[in-house]
Amino acid sequence: MSDGTSPALAVSALTKSYGSVVAVDDVTLEVADGQRLAVIGPNGAGKSTLFALVAGTLRPTAGAVSLFGEDVTRLRDHQRARRGLVKTFQHSSVFTAMTLLDNVLLSTQRTHGRASRPFGRSNRLAVEAARRSLEQVGLADRAGVLAGSLSHGERRQLEVALALGVNPRVLMLDEPTAGMSAAETERFVQLISGLPREITVLIIEHDLDVVFSVADRVTVMHLGAVIESGTPDEVRASELVQQTYLGATPEFSDLTQGGTLR
Ligand SMILES: Nc1ncnc2c1ncn2[C@@H]1O[C@H](COP(=O)(O)OP(=O)(O)OP(=O)(O)O)[C@@H](O)[C@H]1O
Ligand SMILES: [Mg+2]
Structure with a gap:
């Protein structure tokens, strides 16, 4: 149970290697109770691997995961689910x-x-x-x-x-709007925005309009590592993020250069 002061989720020095490929590289992050955190980053950045490590469907090479102050690193995915950590089916x-x-x-x-x-x-x-x-x-x-x-x-x-x-107390969504029409995406944004704050939400999302509509924190990954973490405005203004994305995701460079949001 929550002691009221622990973050919903704390990930510390989490690493997952596949031979020489370090899919998740020493990631440390905290998600406050009730927060909406978006994890963004180019293809292959390690986002889905991070979610699998948090959900417990993958074992880390190193590092720890805790849920409301309880170390769940050694628990199986279904044991974490019983504690309220749910990745969409x-x-x-x-x-x-x-x-x-x-x-x-x-x-x-x-x-x-x-x-x-x-x-x-x-x-x-x-x-x-x-x-x-x-x-x-x-x-x-x-x-x-x-x-x-x-x-x-x-x-x-x-x-x-x-x-x-x-x-769920912590709901994890991996690219929920992939393949949706604009109208479906809009409805999905309403759905997520309307969820009660008792539910902490982590979302991996490529559509930056969605990210900036639903997230109150954004974590940016690149090559397995977290390269930036902050409010949507901070992340949008980050030069490092712009450099990482420029060319890779035209949508993001449009957004950061134009500064306009729908
Ligand atoms: N089972 C695996 N064996 C070997 N390499 C893997 C495995 N799973 C993932 N990887 C590698 O780890 C890195 C991170 O992959 P991951 O799927 O987590 O990225 P992602 O950020 O979710 O990408 P995308 O945006 O394309 O979904 C990639 O280089 C990928 O090729
Ligand atoms: Mg992925």
């Missing part, structure tokens, strides 16, 4: 032949009761929680439709609903 966890409600029920039953007690009180709580999760992501009116009929963007929303169904 991949597409494979969405059952296309089931309704949205039934999909989310699979999540909420884990926290609110088992399927083996289908008519019990715990199951009613699970249904309520599932409906609440769908409501939070804006899919409440689609609860009865089959997941297979969703658009790409709606499916990503459903994945967030699945994550919300297990009551």
